[in-house]
Amino acid sequence: xxxxxxxxxxxxxxxxxxxxxxxxxxxxxxxxxxxxxxxxxxxxxxxxxxxxxxxxxxxxxxxxxxxxxxxxxxxxxxxxxxxxxxxxxxxxxxxxxxxxxxxxxxxxxxxxxxxxxxxxxxxxxxxxxxxxxxxxxxxxxxxxxxxxxxxxxxxxxxxxxxxxxxxxxxxxxxxxxxxxxxxxxxxxxxxxxxxxxxxxxxxxxxxxxxxxxxxxxxxxxxxxxxxxxxxxxxxxxxxxxxxxxxxxxxxxxxxxxxxxxxxxxxxxxxxxxxxxxxxxxxxxxxxxxxxxxxxxxxxxxxxxxx
Amino acid sequence: xxxxxxxxxxxxxxxxxxxxxxxxxxxxxxxxxxxxxxxxxxxxxxxxxxxxxxxxxxxxxxxxxxxxxxxxxxxxxxxxxxxxxxxxxxxxxxxxxxxxxxxxxxxxxxxxxxxxxxxxxxxxxxxxxxxxxxxxxxxxxxxxxxxxxxxxxxxxxxxxxxxxxxxxxxxxxxxxxxxxxxxxxxxxxxxxxxxxxxxxxxxxxxxxxxxxxxxxxxxxxxxxxxxxxxxxxxxxxxxxxxxxxxxxxxxxxxxxxxxxxxxxxxxxxxxxxxxxxxxxxxxxxxxxxxxxxxxxxxxxxxxxxxxxxxxxxxxxxxxxxxxxxxxxxxxxxxxxxxxxxxxxxxxxxxxxxxxxxxxxxxxxxxxxxxxxxxxxxxxxxxxxxxxxxxxxxxxxxxxxxxxxxxxxxxxxxxx
Numbered sequence: 001x002x003x004x005x006x007x008x009x010x011x012x013x014x015x016x017x018x019x020x021x022x023x024x025x026x027x028x029x030x031x032x033x034x035x036x037x038x039x040x041x042x043x044x045x046x047x048x049x050x051x052x053x054x055x056x057x058x059x060x061x062x063x064x065x066x067x068x069x070x071x072x073x074x075x076x077x078x079x080x081x082x083x084x085x086x087x088x089x090x091x092x093x094x095x096x097x098x099x100x101x102x103x104x105x106x107x108x109x110x111x112x113x114x115x116x117x118x119x120x121x122x123x124x125x126x127x128x129x130x131x132x133x134x135x136x137x138x139x140x141x142x143x144x145x146x147x148x149x150x151x152x153x154x155x156x157x158x159x160x161x162x163x164x165x166x167x168x169x170x171x172x173x174x175x176x177x178x179x180x181x182x183x184x185x186x187x188x189x190x191x192x193x194x195x196x197x198x199x200x201x202x203x204x205x206x207x208x209x210x211x212x213x214x215x216x217x218x219x220x221x222x223x224x225x226x227x228x229x230x231x232x233x234x235x236x237x238x239x240x241x242x243x244x245x246x247x248x249x250x251x252x253x254x255x256x257x258x259x260x261x262x263x264x265x266x267x268x269x270x271x272x273x274x275x276x277x278x279x280x281x282x283x284x285x286x287x288x289x290x291x292x293x294x295x296x297x298x299x300x301x302x303x304x305x306x
Numbered sequence: 307x308x309x310x311x312x313x314x315x316x317x318x319x320x321x322x323x324x325x326x327x328x329x330x331x332x333x334x335x336x337x338x339x340x341x342x343x344x345x346x347x348x349x350x351x352x353x354x355x356x357x358x359x360x361x362x363x364x365x366x367x368x369x370x371x372x373x374x375x376x377x378x379x380x381x382x383x384x385x386x387x388x389x390x391x392x393x394x395x396x397x398x399x400x401x402x403x404x405x406x407x408x409x410x411x412x413x414x415x416x417x418x419x420x421x422x423x424x425x426x427x428x429x430x431x432x433x434x435x436x437x438x439x440x441x442x443x444x445x446x447x448x449x450x451x452x453x454x455x456x457x458x459x460x461x462x463x464x465x466x467x468x469x470x471x472x473x474x475x476x477x478x479x480x481x482x483x484x485x486x487x488x489x490x491x492x493x494x495x496x497x498x499x500x501x502x503x504x505x506x507x508x509x510x511x512x513x514x515x516x517x518x519x520x521x522x523x524x525x526x527x528x529x530x531x532x533x534x535x536x537x538x539x540x541x542x543x544x545x546x547x548x549x550x551x552x553x554x555x556x557x558x559x560x561x562x563x564x565x566x567x568x569x570x571x572x573x574x575x576x577x578x579x580x581x582x583x584x585x586x587x588x589x590x591x592x593x594x595x596x597x598x599x600x601x602x603x604x605x606x607x608x609x610x611x612x613x614x615x616x617x618x619x620x621x622x623x624x625x626x627x628x629x630x631x632x633x634x635x636x637x638x639x640x641x642x643x644x645x646x647x648x649x650x651x652x653x654x655x656x657x658x659x660x661x662x663x664x665x666x667x668x669x670x671x672x673x674x675x676x677x678x679x680x681x682x683x684x685x686x687x688x689x690x691x692x693x694x695x696x697x698x699x700x701x702x703x704x705x706x707x708x709x710x711x712x713x714x715x716x717x718x719x720x721x
Binding site: 136147 | 370371374375377378395396398399400401476479480481482491492543544545546547548549550552679681682688689692693696697
């Protein structure tokens, strides 16, 4: 590069403009993809939700808000909505708390550090179908080692996935176990970003471990926690695969006790071909996720001054 | 050089004039069905050199979606394999063409096919025909029967209960061996609806199939009887083995005395079971021994609206071949499904067969439910049974709920 230097300010400006233009060009490709593959179908779902759109009918009449009215009277949808909320309320705090505890412990150890990290990450890369299969055997009322253990403790064996009262929690436990690996990696990254000098300074000032955690670790992990809450909530609100595979012949059962909104949409759309009604549920789910996410971003993100 | 060119031209013209019609055939992925179909296609193509058949298969769980989503797109197969229970929806959608009566006379079909095939007749027309049909029967583990000191398989439900109680080992929820592999979402809900309701003196549906009529004393008795198998007589529990075919897998593993399953399960059980097993017809009630019932079902082949002109002619030929006596016999030997034709199924050798016999003997009294929304109607029943088994609901209330739920589905179809 032997170009004579133009005036400093101008060079910076044109360079920046050039870089910006390049960035926009590169961003445009995924944007177009996003528009066609994601955004347009979303809009068409909005339109579809106003029609009695059965895939196997000749005519698809416009019905206005009829699908939405049916939605409010649909007990099964109500149940799916309550279940989905329960999954989220159980799953998100559980995986964040467990993830943080395990990450803090992993951060302390030195020997076999890589092995332990790999072991904790393994569930996340295990195929969901395989994990669901193993889960069914683990929690089998008849043969499962979990019940064997309970009997050994003189506790009555439980029905777990076969019980309408326990199936949801058992399913949530599988999801937490699977997501834990990813959660731990997030926290380890967050922890490694906190400068050691803060802890050293705190120690000199006489702070104990608990104080150091609440005054340094917790506030500085805030962005990681917010990210985890937001992405975790979205993934629980869209829960599907685990639920399908844990009770394949009565999906969402027994008695709809593990049914999620996403699975209900799928059954209405692709089991019973009522695309219009399924689209209406999709629109409602979309609005719920949007509202919750905006709320979380608004109220969970805080700036901490040390 | 010129000669060579003329020759090449001539050859290409010749091949162009004999350009075969290519038909697309769809069915779901099931190893023995797919390979039998491949053989049959070869046979058919040899006899009809101007027709080529392309078989495409899809996983069972995605099959109905795949077919349904091909309808509005105007794509998909010329000849398609469908569950008989889906027919009303597809006929309504204008997806299937009525079978040409000169090739498939309605009266002949009425008199030569198993009675249950009449379910495929809509508005006086047949839209599709099966190669084979299936019924239900009891598969029983002879080794477990012998250990329990039982000489004969049960003939009545009362015997089934007594036998099951001798075989069952363990106490709920830690059974180690089941007397009867109860599984509402397996074949049992068909048994309850089409067999027990009738045996207790009721009718599951009105004649035209538009009204659910099992919310009756008979319906409540049938529901009570079925759920008692678990709650009162403690013969077993559902989902004994985890997985998609729980009761069948557990039977194959030698852990269940009896299951009710379809003739479609014969080959799976034959390949898997490492013990002596037998088949017997569904039981009757000791108090009503002449009321024999069974649930029949079948997969049909139909011609879609995509087949026009040459393709339609070729499709008719192919369908004739698929429903021919020869194909039905081949299907029995290679897939293990019962011939749909009355005369073939009445073959004395077949009736005496220890495995096929009980299934075939049930053909004359097997009914097929007219489904308008199979997934929805199934759910209504499975949930009703589960409210009794898992929530302790009253059988009469559960039947009432199922009838209300199913009627809603029927009404939205027949409106």
